[in-house]
Amino acid sequence: MTVRMGTEADKRIIFAIRPQAEQFFSADGYFLAAEENGEIAGFASVFSRDIPAPVGEREAFINVIEVFENCQRRGFATMLVQEVLRFEKNKGTYQVRAYCDIGNAASHGLWRKNRFGISPVKMPDGSIAGSFVTYVL
Numbered sequence: 001m002t003v004r005m006g007t008e009a010d011k012r013i014i015f016a017i018r019p020q021a022e023q024f025f026s027a028d029g030y031f032l033a034a035e036e037n038g039e040i041a042g043f044a045s046v047f048s049r050d051i052p053a054p055v056g057e058r059e060a061f062i063n064v065i066e067v068f069e070n071c072q073r074r075g076f077a078t079m080l081v082q083e084v085l086r087f088e089k090n091k092g093t094y095q096v097r098a099y100c101d102i103g104n105a106a107s108h109g110l111w112r113k114n115r116f117g118i119s120p121v122k123m124p125d126g127s128i129a130g131s132f133v134t135y136v137l
Contacts, residue, residue, distance in 0.1 A: 001076065003083040006031040006043060013040050017068065021045075024064035032083055034067065034076040042067030044080040048093065057094035060084065065098075065110075072106075081114045089137045096137065101130045 006014075010033040015022050021043075025031060029047030033040055044065045051057050062084055067076045088096050098116075100107045108131065111118060116133040123129050 001034070001036050001041070001074070001079065003032050003034045003076075003079045006033040010040055010043070014043055018066065021064065021066065026063065029063070032080055034071075034080055036071065036076075040068070041071035042076045042080060044084055046084055046088075051094065055094070058092075060088045060093050060096045062096065062098040065107075077110050078114060081110065085114075085135060085137065093137055096135045098133050099130055100133055102128050104130075 011025070011031070014033075017040075024045045026045065026047035029045060031043055031045045034042040034044075042065070045063045046060050047063060048058055048060050051059050062081070065077055065080050067074075067080075085096060096116075098111070099121075100111060100118075102120075108118065111131075111133040114135070116135045118131045118133050120128045120131050
């Protein structure tokens with residue numbers, strides 16, 4: 001099991017498996033590929049953006065993490081998260097954030113396991129739509 005920077009060839013494989021994943025890839029971002037035995041097991045797509053004043057720092061936003069069904073619950077998602085954190089810390093990024101839908105219990109567990117702070121997103125009607133998760137580097 002390894003995680004590495006994704007390549008254009010990896011992107012083609014991912015899009016063949018999950019065509020809808022293309023919408024989560026940013027032209028000015030990067031992506032990581034998790035693999036096992038030479039096969040893509042999952043990926044994370046990440047982009048950077050400025051945090052507005054008064055903070056004035058950069059953050060990385062994990063736009064999507066997906067581990068393919070036959071590879072789930074084996075540590076790939078944690079490996080992807082940890083590699084994003086390592087990479088972004090080396091770049092001097094202030095924080096890493098993501099969004100998680102309220103019904104995605106597995107994703108919330110992933111963020112908690114990796115020590116992200118979880119902030120529920122409350123809608124005007126009082127319902128909770130999901131959570132923003134944050135890890136300050």
